Amino acid sequence: MLLYEFEGKKLFKSCGINVPESQLITYPDELDSSLTLRMTGGVVLKAQTLSGKRADAGGIIRAEKQIEIQEKLVEIFSKKINGEKVEKVLVEEMVEVEKEYYLSFSYSTETRSPVMTFGEGGTGAEGKGAQSYPVDILAMSHLRGEEMRLHLGGGILPEELMETALKLWEVFTKYDCELAEINPLVVVKGNPSTRSARSGQNYIMALDAKIILDDDADFRRGEKFPERNLFGRASTEREIEARKIDQGDHRGTAGSVYWDLDGDIAVLAAGGGGSVVNMDALIAYGGKPANYTEHSGNPPREKLKRLTKILLSKPGLKGLWIVGGTANFTDIYETLMGFVEGLREVEPKPTYPIVIRRGGPRDKEAFEALKEIGKKEGFDFHIYGRETPMTSTAKIIVDLVYGKH
């Protein structure tokens, strides 16, 4: 899960990384002027959105004078940043930057380990010669104090960044992050008017925070964050409902990944790998998918029933494609009967073509039953087994729905 800047900064603060004074507001009139009055160097208004390149899209506005703040707040709340509505704004003190750095921890598939990425220069630094250095995760878990410090940053980081790097490593591991990034990480001159403790000394501060949490570690992370969506829009009702199917039931998965798309062919795909292969094929043949969803790992009948009902509740569908490769252990009979149970409850009754291509345990039994059900109950089933190439059924559904070319 990608975190908003303000959420990331909370995690930074909890591990002792300095961040600017700030206030998070949801409506322009929530602004606490007693706080902004102390920000004598001016403030920065930062739209809390998830898309990259926020600054280029006008999501960051400076207000040098107090009287400008309210007006600019109204302005930023009225904006859409890369299609995303601005729902929260972080009002932050402006700081005088001496020097900018880029610093992050992430996992590299090249070294198959965590890596520290460091570069001089701030925004856009990922592209400007920042370099990655593998981190020995075992050594880091048993080293302490000075040894740990040197192991992490020795010979790489300027002395003034060593402490911050250790703290960022703590954020990265403690909260199970896939990415913990500070860009820019800045050196500011102590500002005697607001913080006497900083006077005279340089001060290291994270001006931005980008954190991607590892969803697979949710079970052991105390901090919970509300659902969000990368599509720059609120989740649709179907997406929300589909994601509930797996909650509290670990027998296989169905619907945990569900995205509504703009097309008119509903897709009920099986397998994390095969589903993507089939979507590629559908698009290559000119099909317009109404959604992306997948199920795998032998989910029980009820899960398929629920997913089918959600999937087919979408208005304007012209066809349904149920497709998967040759399953290793997913019970084809159970999953397809779950589908039928859901199909029977869809209103109005689907009369569009339904192309089914599956293979795996109990597939023949399933096809016999489906043929019977299709005939008796009047569904337009087109059934294909493992002898028909999986991706070739993309063309079959496309031809049935849009007519042959």
Place this chain on the structure above:
Amino acid sequence: MAILVTDKTKVLIQGITGKEGSKVALQMKNYNTKVLAGVTPGKGGQEVHGVPVYNTIAEALENHPGINTSFIAVPNFAAYGAMEEAINNKIPLINVLTEHIPIQDTAKAIAMVKAHSSPSLRDHEVAKQSSNSSNEIATGRTKWYIPRNDIKIVGPSSIGIISPGIGKVGSIGGDDPRGVFSKGSVGIISKSGGMASEVSWILTKNGIGQSTVIGIGGDILVGSTFADLMEEFEKDEQTKAVVLFGEIGGTYEEEAAELIKKGGFSKKVVAFVSGLFAETLPQGTKLGHAGAIVYGEKGSYKSKINSLKEAGVTIAKTPDEIPDLLSNL
């Protein structure tokens, strides 16, 4: 002779009393794979499908010194402990079925394998004393010297490994792999479990058998990459060609191309890469496998296809083309 799973394979199942563990135990036995023991802490003394259960791996090894492969089917929160125990007991091949293991735990397990594999100073000294004892670790009796690269993790999220006609580890092929897999000379390495079987079926249908089929899992970090296993296939006489089933995200396809360019793999390679569709979605959108995620240019479809082509790999546009592309073996 196939790779990883051979007639010498002797399996231990960690998590054998669980639903997946016991199911797969039976499947493996039915496919003539030797399953010697199982481990579930606290359930020592029980039996699952006639396989004795022990509390710890050490105990299992004491009673069955021939064990050389562990199959891990425990819940994700217990997976790190299970991998650590298998590594500490120096099991040469560790196949992890468990999905949704936190990436930090996988990273630690991979680092442990690396620490065991590259000889440290102490290892060097011991190595001098016992330079021809490389097989001893299979017994689990030799406590502290591991020859280079002698522990291999395949997975997490791995459907398993099958050498058709010889045996299988993991749930690959389900209850009856016989209809789908057939013995032959093509090795398959796949990020997707379902597609490992689908591609095998497509080959079998066209009269092309497989030497060994491996699901490496679709996680961001994996214990064995395409390149790691291609090195094994290179040494295997039975294998004449390899099919790679890749997808967007990460750099394992690029690493495979690099290996070929450097001359580390000389046999025919046919590759299929999926996920073009995913690139039409906003960056960072999760679908399918955890590893199938693209940020920026890295891991993109184009990058993978280009580097594989540069290395002389034949690209299949659909899985069904693969038999034709392999036909002039």
